[in-house]
Amino acid sequence: MxxxxxxxxxxxxxxxxxxxxxxxxxxxxxxxxxxxxxxxxxxxxxxxxxxxxxxxxxxxxxxxxxxxxxxxxxxxxxxxxxxxxxxxxxxxxxxxxxxxxxxxxxxxxxxxxxxxxxxxxxxxxxxxxxxxxxxxxxxxxxxxxxxxxxxxxxxxxxxxxxxxxxxxxxxxxxKDIETGLISADFNAFKKQNDTKTTKPPRKDKGGSSDHPLISRYPSSYIEDYKQVDYEEFSIPIGIADKKTKKLPTLDVTGDLTQITYVVKNVSTLKIYHNYLSALVKEGFETIFSCQKSRCGYRPTVQKLGDAISISQVYNYWHQPRYNVMKSTFDGQTTYVAFFIGNFEGDSRIQLLVMRTEPLITGLIETNSDKVLEQLKQKGKASIYGVLFHYDKAVIKPESKQSLDVIAQVLEKNKKLSLYVVGHTDDKGSAEYNLDLSKRRANAVVKTLIADYGIAKTRLIPQGVGPYSPAATNKNELGRELNRRVELVERLSDAN
Incomplete structure (x- = not known):
């Protein structure tokens, strides 16, 4: 040479x-x-x-x-x-x-x-x-x-x-990862849901479209698509247990959209950062996330991806990244989960969006006269507006309207005495839920006495945990109905 x-x-x-x-x-x-x-x-x-x-x-x-x-x-x-x-x-x-x-x-x-x-x-x-x-x-x-x-x-x-x-x-x-390639916008819910983005390099699956909340990654196309109104779905919020092989999940009920996108020659990291930044800017918070080896290895990773995909992930499990995010806007909670995996340079995005129904209100309207009518007819009335911080007996500030109604009920009927009964759903152990319901009922009574001047002798707190459900615990709607404070008429000692 x-x-x-x-x-x-x-x-x-x-x-x-x-x-x-x-x-x-x-x-x-x-x-x-x-x-x-x-x-x-x-x-x-x-x-x-x-x-x-x-x-x-x-x-x-x-x-x-x-x-x-x-x-x-x-x-x-x-x-x-x-x-x-x-x-x-x-x-x-x-x-x-x-x-x-x-x-x-x-x-x-x-x-x-x-x-x-x-x-x-x-x-x-x-x-x-x-x-x-x-x-x-x-x-x-x-x-x-x-x-x-x-x-x-x-x-x-x-x-x-x-x-x-x-x-x-x-x-x-x-170089730094370029972000801003994906956008999220809650206002898009008010627009037509069939609005398309720019023409993809390959034809999308027939009948499919981007979700109105979040745009697609540039140059991607829709490989698979599914949309169901008001569905139950278990979203993974952790990796599979090594012994039981089961995924920890969050059960959600609402409008379900699943989309599979394919992007050529773009890393899972760059796609992940763009989805994450777009959703964070729109007020979403992460519930669970994992990347690469923290998501486990092949069987575990594939199980995680398959759980939110329409069809199996197959080979697209390399360089995996998974995230579940949540945001509440205009009374509706939206969950977004995305799993991104790579195979020989091509990345596949499994996107899941679930938009729940508005929080249940109006079952017993926050009106003291209607609560009194319920007590007269049934001897009890359910209050759904007393809210607590997750897994705690701390009352949230937005509970004030419902607490005002309870105080008005007691003010209008001076002879009325009540059991204030806490109820939970059936998630977790019965013993734990029983204790939690008692602590929450006690927190309500203490607030009524301290903030509203209700006589201590007129209120007795009690908790029954999951033992008296108002609906099934097999779906989120039923569990939400079961998480309540119930007012039960009590015969006073004078009677």
Whole structure:
């Protein structure tokens, strides 16, 4: 090979990257006659590159990694009849000519894991693609460019098997993740629900449309779609238990929409950040979230994704990210869950939106005359407007109107004495709910005495927990009916 060809190999080809596009070509030119075996490009990915390897250290301390965020490209090449050393030297020279700083390099025995006596472990830990049997005579390079403000990072593994050499290259164009690509808007509920966004690159599933609350990620298309009015659904709010394999869930009743989107060449991280930022700006709060290994591994991750998808996730479980969010607006609570997984560069978004019915009011209107009528006819009346902080016996400020009504009832009928009875749904243990209902009833009585001047002798608090339901506990509507304060007429000692 003449010097001219060698010089060409040392030329480093850097391609400018657009605002929202991924590297269109390799950051490093391929070795001459190298066969491109596989490639994946991802916009806005979080990539972990190996920065050091010590085969003599404890197993848990052998590897050091650094995470980089930016547009990432992974390549796998195969080269015939060229030694791994020669290929590596050419890549290293090209990097230096382009102003890269080689931070770490290992070769041959320095890359040996001890266990395998070759570069198998190094290739597994450092590469997006598999080295297969090409891990002999290993070489590894980690390099960066940009000094204190890094602009790019490179990870390169080169291995050999007989007369074939395999190159596994990862390059990161370091940049902040672009957000603002997705928008959320509660006001859209007041508009027509069939409003379409810009035309996608591939035809959406027939009859489908974006949910009015949240726009799609740019360049995505709808692969699957389902919409049901007033449905019951169990939204996962945790990963599956290792022993029971069951997912902890939140049971919700409301209008259900499920959409599966597909996006090409965009990382799950970038998509996740855009959905998250759009919903946070609209006042949503996270109930549960997990990313990557915190979501578990393949069976657990797939179970999580399948739980909110229309059909199974299949291979789209890599780089998983899952989030459940909640917001209450105009008396309605909306839940949004999204699971994002990747497969060979394509990301699939499983989006679920549930909009509950308005909070139940008017069952017993906050009107003292109607409450008195109920007490006269049935000897009891249910009050649904006394609200408590979750899992506590602390009354919320918005309960004042209902407390005013109870005080008015006692004021209008001076001879009336009441049992103030707390009720719960059947979620959780009966013993715990019984104690909680007693504490909540006691909190109501204390407030009526302290804030309204009601005589202590006219009120007796009691709690019955889940033992006297007003409706079924099998759905959210029934459970909401069961969570109540009940006024029960009590015969006074004078009677």
């Amino acid at each position: 003449n010097n001219k060809v060698i010089k060409i190999l040392q030329i480093f080809i850097i391609y400018l990257i657009g605002v929202s596009s991924v590297q269109a070509k390799p950051l490093l030119s391929p070795y001459p006659k190298a066969k491109l075996d596989n490639s994946v490009t991802l916009a806005g990915e979080e990539t972990q590159l190996m920065t050091k390897f010590d085969p003599n250290a404890e197993k848990s301390k052998q590897f050091e990694f650094t995470k980089f965020i930016g547009d990432t490209a992974h390549y796998a090449y195969e080269i015939k009849n060229v030694a791994s050393l020669k290929v590596t030297k050419n890549y290293e020279n090209a990097l230096q000519d382009a102003g890269f700083n080689v931070i770490y390099r290992c070769s041959l025995s320095e890359c040996n894991s001890g266990k395998y006596n070759n570069g198998k472990l190094i290739s597994e830990k450092t590469s997006y693609f598999k080295a297969y049997s090409y891990y002999k005579k290993p070489h590894y390079i980690f390099a960066t460019k940009g000094g204190d403000e890094l602009k790019a990072a490179i990870s390169l593994f080169v291995g050999q098997d007989e007369n074939k050499t395999r190159v596994l290259l990862t390059s990161v164009d370091i």
